[in-house]
Structures are given as structure tokens and as C-alpha cells.
Amino acid sequence: MLDFDTCNAARLRRDPAYDGVFFTAVKTTRIYCRPVCPVKPPLTRNVSFYPSAAAAERAGYRPCLRCRPETAPFCAAWNGTRTTVERALRLIEEGALDSGGVEALAARLGIGARHLSRLFAEQLGASPVQVAQTLRLQRAKRLLNDTSLPMSEIAREAGFGSLRRFNASVSALYGRPPSALRKAAP
Structure with missing residues (x-):
């Protein structure tokens, strides 16, 4: 995790380079935001920083409805189905389909074989077997x-x-x- 001063400076600049790297939690409102949130910046004494949206939520903060921090870059929800396909590609490169079938690969990913095939067709234009x-x-x-x-x-x-x-x-x-x-x- 970055130090407080670096996070605070990035928050005040609304620096997009730090979007998804840390999250700003506001003690007075119990809301957490992305560093690029367009709302008026809170006072420095009222903020703390967390390395992930999950960490902020665990500390009792709720997500901002304006900047939607749960969908920040580098967050699995932000990547959506692309994350699933990337994980599948890594497993295929490691030989997941050399010894098992698409059903076993899909089960490892926590989805159905038909859905996995659909994702591959949409994003890669080929099936997992191909x-x-x-x-x-x-x-x-x-x-x-x-x-x-x-x-x-x-x-x-x-x-x-x-x-x-x-x-x-x-x-x-x-x-x-x-x-x-x-x-x-x-």
C-alpha cells in the first residue's frame, strides 16, 4: 500500500493513474470512493486509504453512488467476463485441456461449459478446444x-x-x- 501523503496528493489531483490502486474512505460519511471521484474532496483529516474496495467495505464503509468504486480498474468486476477468459487461457496454457475436457475447465472456473464456450466465441472467435x-x-x-x-x-x-x-x-x-x-x- 502506498503511503498516506502519496494517496492524499493523488486524491486531491484526481489522478487517473491511481484509479483502482487505492480507495479513499471518508470517516464522516462512512463512504469510500475512487481517487478520481468528481465530488468535492473531503478534508484530509477525515480520510483514510484502503488497498481494495473489499478492505474498505470490511472496515464498514459503503461504496459511493457517484464514482462506483466497486467497478474500479484492476477490479475483477471491472474486467467482467474478460477476467474469466484470461483465467481460462492461463489454465489452457498450463495444459488444462491436455488432460481434461471443457467441462472440467469450466468447473475449475466456476461456470458452465456452454457459457465458457460462448465467452470464447464472443471474445476470441474460437472455442476453448480450438x-x-x-x-x-x-x-x-x-x-x-x-x-x-x-x-x-x-x-x-x-x-x-x-x-x-x-x-x-x-x-x-x-x-x-x-x-x-x-x-x-x-
Whole structure:
């Protein structure tokens, strides 16, 4: 958390760089605000600062109806469904769909599989399975270019369940088998 003087100076300037970084709580009104709130600034002796909206609420303050601090930048509510998709992408990159299905991934995110697929279609224009496949193929291409690992090892490292699936996926995308891609690499 930033020190009191830095927060107070940012609050008085209504500095947008600090929006979502801290929240100003007013002791006399029991309301907390964002640093960019357009209302008349309260006296410095009447304010305290909190690192999150949740911390201010826990201390007994209610959100300002003017600046809506619960929707401040860097807050999960502000990011909305984008946060869910970003979490899903991180899990997919870590191999969540290599060993499980979309249903298991959605359950880890606390939503339904259909809703997750809808979010991916809206925000990425592809399904979670298609995104995972693209990531696997990118990993495989990097391994083909940068290593001399055997094909079976590349398939396993890239997240493919079998060498046959790896060969079929690479051939479908690049129009040639993985061995030809390795030979073509500079």
C-alpha cells in the first residue's frame, strides 16, 4: 500500500493513474470512493486509504453512488467476463485441456461449459478446444525448430495424447508431416 501523503496528493489531483490502486474512505460519511471521484474532496483529516474496495467495505464503509468504486480498474468486476477468459487461457496454457475436457475447465472456473464456450466465441472467435489445439501446434512447431527431440517426445511435450494425433494435426495445418517441417527449418 502506498503511503498516506502519496494517496492524499493523488486524491486531491484526481489522478487517473491511481484509479483502482487505492480507495479513499471518508470517516464522516462512512463512504469510500475512487481517487478520481468528481465530488468535492473531503478534508484530509477525515480520510483514510484502503488497498481494495473489499478492505474498505470490511472496515464498514459503503461504496459511493457517484464514482462506483466497486467497478474500479484492476477490479475483477471491472474486467467482467474478460477476467474469466484470461483465467481460462492461463489454465489452457498450463495444459488444462491436455488432460481434461471443457467441462472440467469450466468447473475449475466456476461456470458452465456452454457459457465458457460462448465467452470464447464472443471474445476470441474460437472455442476453448480450438485455442488449446493452436497452442499445442505452436509449442510443437517451436520444438521442431529449436530441438532435435524425437517426434514422439515432441508430441508429448506439446500436449498431444498420441503421436498419430500429433502427425494428423500438424499435417492438417501445415499441409506436410512434422518431419518435413523439421527439414525445412533453417
